[in-house]
Amino acid sequence: MADNQTNNKTGCESERGDLEENIEDKEDKEGEKEVSAASSNPMQRSSSRPQLDVSRAAIQGDFDDRNPTILLPNQSDDISHLALDIGGSLIKLVYFSRHEENPSDNWRKRAIKQRFGVSNVNRRSYPILGGRLHFVKFETGKLNECLDFISSKQLHHGGIDSPSWNAGIRPVENPIIKATGGGAYKYADVFNERLGVSIDKEDEMNCLVAGANFLLKAIRHEAFTHMDGQKDFVQIDHNDLFPYLLVNIGSGVSMIKVDGDGKFERVSGTNVGGGTYWGLGRLLTKCKSFDELLELSQQGDNSKVDMLVGDIYGGMDYSKIGLSASTIASSFGKAISETKELSDYRPEDISLSLLRMISYNIGQISYLNALWYGLKRIFFGGFFIRGHAYTMDTISFAVQFWSKGQAQAMFLRHEGFLGALGAFMSYEKHGLDDLMAHQLVERFPMGAPYVGGKIHGPPLGDLNEKISWMEKFLQKGTEITAPVPMAPPGTTGMGGFDRPSSKGHMLRSDASAALTIGVLHLVPSLEVFPLLADPKTYEPNTIDLSDRTELEYWFTVLSEHTPDLVDKAVASEGGTDDAKRRGDAFARALSAHLARLIEEPAAYGKLGLANLLELREECLREFQFRDAYISIKQRENEASLTVLPDLLMELDSMNEEDRLLTLVEGVLAANIFDWGSRACVDLYHKGTIIEIYRMSRKKMQRPWRVDDFDKFKERMLGCGEKKFQPYKKALLFVDNSGADIILGMLPLARELLRQGTEVVLVANSLPALNDVTAYELPEIVAEAAKHCDILRKSAEAGGLLVDAMVNAQDGLKASSPSVPLMVVENGCGSPCIDFRQVSSELAAAAKDADLIILEGMGRSLHTNFNAKFKCDALKLAMVKNQRLAVKLFNGKLYDCVCRFEPAAQHS
Numbered sequence: 001m002a003d004n005q006t007n008n009k010t011g012c013e014s015e016r017g018d019l020e021e022n023i024e025d026k027e028d029k030e031g032e033k034e035v036s037a038a039s040s041n042p043m044q045r046s047s048s049r050p051q052l053d054v055s056r057a058a059i060q061g062d063f064d065d066r067n068p069t070i071l072l073p074n075q076s077d078d079i080s081h082l083a084l085d086i087g088g089s090l091i092k093l094v095y096f097s098r099h100e101e102n103p104s105d106n107w108r109k110r111a112i113k114q115r116f117g118v119s120n121v122n123r124r125s126y127p128i129l130g131g132r133l134h135f136v137k138f139e140t141g142k143l144n145e146c147l148d149f150i151s152s153k154q155l156h157h158g159g160i161d162s163p164s165w166n167a168g169i170r171p172v173e174n175p176i177i178k179a180t181g182g183g184a185y186k187y188a189d190v191f192n193e194r195l196g197v198s199i200d201k202e203d204e205m206n207c208l209v210a211g212a213n214f215l216l217k218a219i220r221h222e223a224f225t226h227m228d229g230q231k232d233f234v235q236i237d238h239n240d241l242f243p244y245l246l247v248n249i250g251s252g253v254s255m256i257k258v259d260g261d262g263k264f265e266r267v268s269g270t271n272v273g274g275g276t277y278w279g280l281g282r283l284l285t286k287c288k289s290f291d292e293l294l295e296l297s298q299q300g301d302n303s304k305v306d307m308l309v310g311d312i313y314g315g316m317d318y319s320k321i322g323l324s325a326s327t328i329a330s331s332f333g334k335a336i337s338e339t340k341e342l343s344d345y346r347p348e349d350i351s352l353s354l355l356r357m358i359s360y361n362i363g364q365i366s367y368l369n370a371l372w373y374g375l376k377r378i379f380f381g382g383f384f385i386r387g388h389a390y391t392m393d394t395i396s397f398a399v400q401f402w403s404k405g406q407a408q409a410m411f412l413r414h415e416g417f418l419g420a421l422g423a424f425m426s427y428e429k430h431g432l433d434d435l436m437a438h439q440l441v442e443r444f445p446m447g448a449p450y451v452g453g454k455i456h457g458p459p460l461g462d463l464n465e466k467i468s469w470m471e472k473f474l475q476k477g478t479e480i481t482a483p484v485p486m487a488p489p490g491t492t493g494m495g496g497f498d499r500p501s502s503k504g505h506m507l508r509s510d511a512s513a514a515l516t517i518g519v520l521h522l523v524p525s526l527e528v529f530p531l532l533a534d535p536k537t538y539e540p541n542t543i544d545l546s547d548r549t550e551l552e553y554w555f556t557v558l559s560e561h562t563p564d565l566v567d568k569a570v571a572s573e574g575g576t577d578d579a580k581r582r583g584d585a586f587a588r589a590l591s592a593h594l595a596r597l598i599e600e601p602a603a604y605g606k607l608g609l610a611n612l613l614e615l616r617e618e619c620l621r622e623f624q625f626r627d628a629y630i631s632i633k634q635r636e637n638e639a640s641l642t643v644l645p646d647l648l649m650e651l652d653s654m655n656e657e658d659r660l661l662t663l664v665e666g667v668l669a670a671n672i673f674d675w676g677s678r679a680c681v682d683l684y685h686k687g688t689i690i691e692i693y694r695m696s697r698k699k700m701q702r703p704w705r706v707d708d709f710d711k712f713k714e715r716m717l718g719c720g721e722k723k724f725q726p727y728k729k730a731l732l733f734v735d736n737s738g739a740d741i742i743l744g745m746l747p748l749a750r751e752l753l754r755q756g757t758e759v760v761l762v763a764n765s766l767p768a769l770n771d772v773t774a775y776e777l778p779e780i781v782a783e784a785a786k787h788c789d790i791l792r793k794s795a796e797a798g799g800l801l802v803d804a805m806v807n808a809q810d811g812l813k814a815s816s817p818s819v820p821l822m823v824v825e826n827g828c829g830s831p832c833i834d835f836r837q838v839s840s841e842l843a844a845a846a847k848d849a850d851l852i853i854l855e856g857m858g859r860s861l862h863t864n865f866n867a868k869f870k871c872d873a874l875k876l877a878m879v880k881n882q883r884l885a886v887k888l889f890n891g892k893l894y895d896c897v898c899r900f901e902p903a904a905q906h907s
């Protein structure tokens, strides 16, 4: 054991990390005492400094990594992965589950590491493992449900997926979990009795601020404005976040001036808050729950209860002081009427009047505080809001009205989880406190459309349970209760929602407007693409889905494609009964997501076409479809490889200029093999792969719809006397399998290699439609290399040809070194690419690249059509969707795009 520890120290020698400090702590006598005392009596443990058990710690991966992942097999999870905020009405839980690690690093990755080194992914000295951050809430009145949930997932012992749990290591006897809120005091004994855990109480204000700071810095589109029913996401500049006013609306209201991390002051508050609404509301309406009261307000008309300016001014505005006739002059003012009793008022109207009174009051006091302290921004959080449109609109109206438009109210998607997140952040050494937005990916699992912003019951376990739930839900509709997530009222089943339509109402019903919070996937190895000209202003999506007709069009496209996709997916898994069941469940889950998003496009955050296309792939993965197009991809690869030798011969017989044009034409023509496009799939019935390829090539008449070929040719081959150095390194973002890669992009790559340009083929990490993956590429390159010396030598130089290296003839080895051809994964599993989140190996490979080529509709039209880069960029695509062609350049189906953009000047 001691030997291992010494080894690890050597492995991390360059950095004196916390891990080492802990090793020393363990060697230190004082430390030893602390550890043993802690295990017998956890209350004596220093709460601020949990201990890591580093025995048998092992570096995962190469020892020469600068930031290797460190596995702690004996870490006994006293560094809990669970934190709670136990409030008066709700318990909020934040917990972390680790990704399953795949320790086997394949040879392609090793070659990349050797060439590019390991990127400096984590600035911290103790890299965190990838994982997921989950957000769950329960009613405080149903504490037992919450305890069952924790127990069923063993969250107090680090989760059932924790290494120690899997290794059958006995968990610590009395783990400590961080909690905030009054319930941390009130229910400490219950937690101890039921789960054997000790609650470590964290200060509530501290937690709220830590949670808000984390969200505003680490989650892109966390904050949004809400005016007149319109939700707009706001991009917060991390460097310009402070100071701000945080208004947390729980039972009561706290107003906190936040000046930095851990720097804050509670400057004000009001006792008229969520508890007031619920308390008064319950007395006045006899509602049984907060949500029921809120739901009632949906059908309310507050003018029946409130005295409006118009009531006083005979239906007129009081325009001189800016009050319209519909402004509330006096909340509940009409109830002074002596002729009416409580029973004469509709509970719906009372609920809305109460809601508006309280929201308005909070908005007004908040603004006055912001004014007093000179704060530009006000963020509202707390579960009183619940993504409720009237509440947010009323608060926004108050802030807008009193500030005369100078200040704006902003809301937070994770509104209710600030405290719990803050408590979670208070654990030391989990390393999550300095996470960046690009390391987090939010995913919306199957239950998201149903659960929405609602409280849900115990979790679903494995895939089979998930599928059963989908099936049962369809059969019984809303009757389904525990052990499945509770469905929001008013839903009938998959894809069929019978709640009142939003049409005709100014604001959507609460059930559809509620915010859905996904699971935050932590991928510490994701980075911002270093060649983006301006990451701050970069927007991947080209098409704006906030245009309703555009949104509806793309929803229809996706819905219509689903049956065919299900067929392919089921066939790819052998067409078994199990695969059919999963296919069915996938179709339902996808249509539920689509139905939810068409109701409330911002339900999952800012929505772009790339998100929709990725959601579909994620949904397939959720039901364990590994690669729906696998056999199509293989068939097309084989067919294309048979014509490659002839194509290469034809190319080699041409002069440089003709060859370059033929190569670019070839890329555009072969991009027709796109199984995500309805038009193309219809076309495939009309001929063989090779026939379609030839037909497509024949139709490549210039000028193309966007035609910068001459500019590209000039840069590549020069013009007259004007000559340029060949590019040093090109990143080729490849798209589809088959002809696209083999007859299109590989020959282009070969031309660059011939010119002495190092080439990196960048491909998807995970399958998406018929896109080629980084995993599949080496084999394809190896096959192609059999027909071509240039490819063979470069692939060998790039460490791509493992078998070839073994079999290579001696003569080949002795020949002059070639520029390398490499393959890197992009970190995506989507037909599009978001350059704010790419793999660290791509980021490393990009460092000295001076050309990028983006190929295909997903990567260069749906996304990145307008993106600017620090190096030259060539965007090549065939437009396989008529509407997109019209929208982008008034073009038509099968138009081609060849856009060449020299490096952005201002980079």
Ligand SMILES: CC(C)(COP(=O)(O)O)[C@@H](O)C(=O)NCCC(=O)O
Residues within 6 Å of the ligand: 557, 613, 671, 673, 674, 675, 676, 677, 678, 679, 735, 736, 769, 831, 855, 856, 857, 858, 859, 862, 880, 881, 882
């Ligand atoms: C998903 C795709 C972007 C893939 O295109 P690619 O990137 O392979 O060129 C494309 O197939 C697409 O936009 N399909 C939906 C539109 C349609 O069926 O017309």
Ligand SMILES: [Mn+2]
Residues within 6 Å of the ligand: 674, 735, 736, 769, 770, 771, 831, 856, 858
């Ligand atoms: Mn594709």
